[in-house]
Amino acid sequence: MSPDPTAAPDPTARDPKRRAQSLWRYVGDDRPDFAIPPGVGQESVWDYPRPPRLEPDGREVIICVGDVEVARTRRALRVLETASPPTIYVPFADARPHLLIESPQLGSSHCEWKGGALYWSIETDGHRDEGVGWSYPTAASPYEALRECFSVYPGRVTCLVDGERVRPQQGGFYGGWVTNEIVGPWKGGAGTGGW
Numbered sequence: 279m280s281p282d283p284t285a286a287p288d289p290t291a292r293d294p295k296r297r298a299q300s301l302w303r304y305v306g307d308d309r310p311d312f313a314i315p316p317g318v319g320q321e322s323v324w325d326y327p328r329p330p331r332l333e334p335d336g337r338e339v340i341i342c343v344g345d346v347e348v349a350r351t352r353r354a355l356r357v358l359e360t361a362s363p364p365t366i367y368v369p370f371a372d373a374r375p376h377l378l379i380e381s382p383q384l385g386s387s388h389c390e391w392k393g394g395a396l397y398w399s400i401e402t403d404g405h406r407d408e409g410v411g412w413s414y415p416t417a418a419s420p421y422e423a424l425r426e427c428f429s430v431y432p433g434r435v436t437c438l439v440d441g442e443r444v445r446p447q448q449g450g451f452y453g454g455w456v457t458n459e460i461v462g463p464w465k466g467g468a469g470t471g472g473w
Contacts, residue, residue, distance in 0.1 A: 302328055303472060306360045314461040323361055323464045329391045330359035332421055339368055342436040343410075346402040349373035355427055359391075361465045361473040363447050363454030366439070367427035370413075377401060378428070384409045393418040398428055400435065410434040412453070429453055 304310060306327035313324040335356045341349040351372035356364040370378070377400050384397040398411040411430035414421065430437065431453050433446030439457050447454030448466030456464075465473040 302360070304328070304360050312463065314463065316461050320459050320461050323363060323460060323462050326358040326360050326362070326364075328360040330357050332357055332423060335366060337440045338438075339366055340436075340438040341368060341373075341430055342438075343377075343400050343402045343407055344436075346377070347374070348377050348400055348402075348435070355423055357392075357421075357424075361462075361470070362452060363456045363460050363462070363464055365429050365453050366437075366444075366455045367424055367429045369427050371426070373428070378411070379406065381409060387412075389414070391418070392421045392424060398430075400430075407434060432456075 304324065306325060309315075309322060309324040313322055316322045316325075333356050335354040336352050337354070339349070339351050339354045340347060349368045349372055351368050353369050353372060355367045357367065358364050379399045379401050381397045381399045384399075386397070387395045389395065392414045393416055394414070395412045396415055397409050398413065399406050399408045400410050401407075411428050413428040414424045417424040431446060432444040432455050437444035437455060439455065442457050445456040447456060447464060449470075452466045454464065454466070463470075465471070
């Protein structure tokens with residue numbers, strides 16, 4: 279079947295980010311009925327925008343593998359996207375670079391907003407934890423600040439935010455950092471793929 283020449287052109291056809299946004303039901307402008315209302319000092323993942331927002335986070339962020347500190351910063355960045363806990367990125371400059379190993383053999387992935395991801399492993403005391411982190415070395419606009427940062431899966435290494443142990447987002451694919459001020463529910467579990 280050929281396209282109708284009299285039909286209005288699809289406004290998302292030439293704008294991949296706009297097209298990606300059109301695929302989602304929730305984009306941060308209203309909370310679904312099943313969303314947990316945030317209390318004082320809390321944030322709902324349903325109030326985060328899509329496309330995501332990037333913002334600085336001045337809290338102390340520490341990443342460890344066992345007793346080995348991999349990174350410590352008060353210059354983290356948070357990526358906030360509808361239906362997901364924040365993902366926190368740490369500047370490479372605030373990490374111990376000899377512990378981070380680029381791992382292109384683990385493959386790659388592509389974010390419709392940020393671009394292509396590179397995966398990282400962490401090696402401590404002769405042991406390598408494979409694919410525990412990722413970065414966006416050529417992050418697309420307006421996420422260029424992520425080019426100098428990396429994140430990790432909090433289910434694979436220890437992450438602390440102002441002393442609070444971060445819990446991982448459900449599902450092996452997502453890298454959200456769950457802390458006490460975040461309320462959901464969030465995607466990652468069974469039946470949440472369209473969120």
